[in-house]
Amino acid sequence: MRTRLLCSFTLAAAMVAALPTPAAALPTMIRLGYTNCAACHIAPQGGGLLNDYGRGIDEAQSRRGGEYEPAEDGLFRSVSANGRITQDLRLVMQQQTKWNGQTPVSAMRARIMFRAVAALSSNFRFAGTVTGENEGAARPSLLYEPAAAAAHVFVNTALLHYRASERLEIAVGRDQLPTGINIPDLGVFIKSRNRLGYYDAPAQLKAVWSGDRFQVMPFVYSGAGNELRRERERGAGSLAELDIFGNHRTVLGATIQHASADNGDRNVIGAYARVGFGRWGVLAEHDVTNRHREAVSQSFRQDVSYAQVFWAARDWLVASGTGERLRVDAPFREHLTAGKAEIAVRFTSHATVTVGTRLEHNAASGRITKAVAIQVALKTVD
Numbered sequence: 333m334r335t336r337l338l339c340s341f342t343l344a345a346a347m348v349a350a351l352p353t354p355a356a357a358l359p360t361m362i363r364l365g366y367t368n369c370a371a372c373h374i375a376p377q378g379g380g381l382l383n384d385y386g387r388g389i390d391e392a393q394s395r396r397g398g399e400y401e402p403a404e405d406g407l408f409r410s411v412s413a414n415g416r417i418t419q420d421l422r423l424v425m426q427q428q429t430k431w432n433g434q435t436p437v438s439a440m441r442a443r444i445m446f447r448a449v450a451a452l453s454s455n456f457r458f459a460g461t462v463t464g465e466n467e468g469a470a471r472p473s474l475l476y477e478p479a480a481a482a483a484h485v486f487v488n489t490a491l492l493h494y495r496a497s498e499r500l501e502i503a504v505g506r507d508q509l510p511t512g513i514n515i516p517d518l519g520v521f522i523k524s525r526n527r528l529g530y531y532d533a534p535a536q537l538k539a540v541w542s543g544d545r546f547q548v549m550p551f552v553y554s555g556a557g558n559e560l561r562r563e564r565e566r567g568a569g570s571l572a573e574l575d576i577f578g579n580h581r582t583v584l585g586a587t588i589q590h591a592s593a594d595n596g597d598r599n600v601i602g603a604y605a606r607v608g609f610g611r612w613g614v615l616a617e618h619d620v621t622n623r624h625r626e627a628v629s630q631s632f633r634q635d636v637s638y639a640q641v642f643w644a645a646r647d648w649l650v651a652s653g654t655g656e657r658l659r660v661d662a663p664f665r666e667h668l669t670a671g672k673a674e675i676a677v678r679f680t681s682h683a684t685v686t687v688g689t690r691l692e693h694n695a696a697s698g699r700i701t702k703a704v705a706i707q708v709a710l711k712t713v714d
Contacts, residue, residue: 363608471529512604567591
């Protein structure tokens with residue numbers, strides 16, 4: 333295990349020197365009866381480090397297969413403080429080429445993340461993620477929604493968790509806000525237009541209350557500090573979802589959020605679904621946002637729809653097709669539609685390769701943007 337761990341760190345360091353979208357929870361696991369992230373992830377919101385059970389699933393779902401064998405040598409005991417600290421190093425590299433016209437524009441990004449969770453006691457733990465990258469990937473800067481500032485080194489997560497009971501957990505610190513279907517692609521409309529980009533990590537207090545067939549996640553938050561001062565939001569919201577048939581494969585949920593900033597307010601209401609049937613499934617979400625901007629003293633509406641159909645030809649080979657739609661009313665009129673096809677191959681629990689193509693149509697300008705991308709994600713496993 334020591335050799336495998338050291339090889340992973342060496343390979344990650346070498347590749348980042350030569351060369352991002354973040355790797356997060358996999359909502360496609362609904363096809364196997366995982367209604368939420370808590371079964372496999374240490375944090376019930378998902379997207380962070382895996383627990384022992386999650387590592388076993390991670391290994392079994394890879395091309396290599398087999399059983400997860402935790403490291404137990406002296407090196408592991410030292411870096412893990414005898415099992416009290418869980419950590420990994422993750423490298424995500426992406427080569428993307430876009431065509432807005434005849435001339436292609438290429439970008440090569442590398443993002444390396446150190447993630448750690450420290451058990452402070454039986455009820456308290458601290459989770460943190462620090463990221464370094466060669467090139468920023470901020471969400472679009474719009475007239476009605478300036479992007480948060482990017483950084484070559486960024487603290488994505490710094491959370492203190494309190495496990496009040498088996499069904500209730502409370503966390504305070506900075507992190508991305510909870511989302512409905514929790515897809516890892518932060519460039520899609522439903523995230524990029526709702527302040528859920530990579531550098532949106534506001535200070536917040538949130539709770540996760542879960543039962544056999546439901547989960548409720550209320551939160552309050554304020555700015556992260558990297559926004560423009562007058563764009564710094566203060567707000568509250570909640571997610572609530574239900575396993576409607578009790579079969580762990582059909583989850584319906586709703587979201588609500590109110591946010592206020594000096595430059596304007598926004599109110600979000602939405603619905604989402606995660607449905608899985610063995611080898612295939614559907615992820616869908618629709619949000620409606622009513623916004624008010626002080627600059628124009630006018631309110632306007634934003635509608636965003638997202639739908640993905642995925643098919644697991646093998647446990648380690650997943651293909652998906654995605655459709656998106658964005659419509660924003662005057663005076664900031666936008667009308668965009670997009671489609672994406674993607675194939676992800678999980679060779680081992682250490683390495684995943686994803687290849688995808690995207691087509692986006694701007695109805696206002698008539699412009700069609702094409703893009704192809706290949707992404708390599710590497711991580712260490714304790």
